[in-house]
């Protein structure tokens with residue numbers, strides 16, 4: 001993820017390199033103009049960005065389906081699998097805020113979720129989960145990894161009976177992920 005640049009991101013310092021394709025310098029720092037990967041020509045001291053072809057990087061309002069890879073304080077990271085229903089192999093992650101829901105369990109690691117992109121900010125791709133169709137599409141029991149069924153705003157394990165909160169998508173239980181994200 002560190003080799004991947006968004007517009008405005010620092011690529012190198014002007015002491016180290018000259019500006020190459022898809023970059024500019026702000027007087028101190030060489031920055032990216034586009035979304036892409038960095039390439040350094042050390043012989044000629046030129047830094048450039050190889051632009052990533054859309055749809056590897058989702059745009060604002062795109063629907064993303066992926067699995068949760070990390071839970072942090074009030075936010076979680078999602079490894080993106082589908083953008084608007086098209087498979088993506090970029091390995092990119094987006095960050096989803098869980099604002100105002102400190103004590104609520106939104107999702108667990110390895111849950112499959114659908115989110116909507118809201119911004120590109122500070123080098124990260126930000127998404128929201130707070131609309132009815134957004135949320136967890138697939139999850140398992142956190143105790144025994146058993147199959148779960150929806151009970152109101154919770155999921156209940158059919159094996160051990162454990163009940164836990166989730167921010168469920170209105171499409172929870174539908175496993176046709178590609179179709180879900182492409183509407």
Ligand SMILES: [Zn+2]
Nearest residue numbers: 141144157160
């Ligand atoms: Zn269970």
